[in-house]
Amino acid sequence: QSALTQPASVSGSPGQSVTISCTGTSNDVGSYDYVSWYQQHPGKAPKVIIYDVSRRPSGVSHRFSGSKSGYTASLAISGLQGEDEATYYCSSYTSRTTLVFGGGTRVTVL
Amino acid sequence: EVQLVESGGGLVQPGGSLRLSCTASGFGFNTYAMNWVRQAPGKGLEWVSSISDLGGSKYYPDSVKGRFTISRDNSKNTLYLQMKSLRVEDTAVYYCAKGSDSGDYGPKWLDPWGQGTLVTVSS
Numbered sequence: 001q002s003a004l005t006q007p008a009s010v011s012g013s014p015g016q017s018v019t020i021s022c023t024g025t026s027n028d029v030g031s032y033d034y035v036s037w038y039q040q041h042p043g044k045a046p047k048v049i050i051y052d053v054s055r056r057p058s059g060v061s062h063r064f065s066g067s068k069s070g071y072t073a074s075l076a077i078s079g080l081q082g083e084d085e086a087t088y089y090c091s092s093y094t095s096r097t098t099l100v101f102g103g104g105t106r107v108t109v110l
Numbered sequence: 111e112v113q114l115v116e117s118g119g120g121l122v123q124p125g126g127s128l129r130l131s132c133t134a135s136g137f138g139f140n141t142y143a144m145n146w147v148r149q150a151p152g153k154g155l156e157w158v159s160s161i162s163d164l165g166g167s168k169y170y171p172d173s174v175k176g177r178f179t180i181s182r183d184n185s186k187n188t189l190y191l192q193m194k195s196l197r198v199e200d201t202a203v204y205y206c207a208k209g210s211d212s213g214d215y216g217p218k219w220l221d222p223w224g225q226g227t228l229v230t231v232s233s
Contacts, residue, residue, distance in 0.1 A: 003154070036219035038220075045205060045224065046223055047223070051218070052218075057221065091219065093217065093218050098157065098216065098217070099160070099216070099218075101147075101154060101156065102154070
């Protein structure tokens with residue numbers, strides 16, 4: 001049950017857009033549309049911002065969007081703001097009926 | 111408002127046992143799967159266990175299978191995690207999280223999460 005692969009960090013200036021990739025295998029991301037994304041600020045609990053690849057929970061900014069192609073899912077953040085500075089984790093349902101997370105990506109707003 | 115409050119964390123010696131609890135409110139507890147996720151200090155998230163709405167299905171990763179047992183008491187709106195044969199590498203903040211559905215086919219996504227309880231395994 002290897003973790004999904006995410007870049008360790010990405011950065012952007014306020015107002016810019018950034019994209020975080022999340023690469024899995026045929027046993028998880030490649031076979032199921034159950035990819036979710038979580039935002040975690042330091043010292044806080046994670047919060048879901050995208051589920052089922054591209055759906056946004058109510059109350060989550062439209063600046064967050066999700067997509068998937070093959071074995072790779074992506075989270076895009078547009079109009080980067082200071083409050084977006086956090087660590088982002090992807091997650092996927094797997095063929096073993098388990099849940100696997102990515103290693104996390106720290107987003108820095110320059 | 112959905113609330114999840116974990117308790118039971120603390121310091122335990124390697125090889126010891128500990129039981130975590132998560133008390134839920136603000137939603138139909140007996141209609142949703144529940145989950146435990148942990149985060150070692152300075153590290154990423156690791157899913158630990160899931161249980162379906164009525165407790166009939168339970169899921170674990172290989173890293174805790176046979177050592178951890180998830181259970182629930184729907185009459186008390188409470189989720190549990192019994193941990194035994196604890197190892198230093200089990201040291202983490204343990205989060206309780208509500209599942210997205212009944213959980214009969216495993217965990218899909220988690221929302222919301224509690225604030226976590228710290229488990230430290232050390233001699």
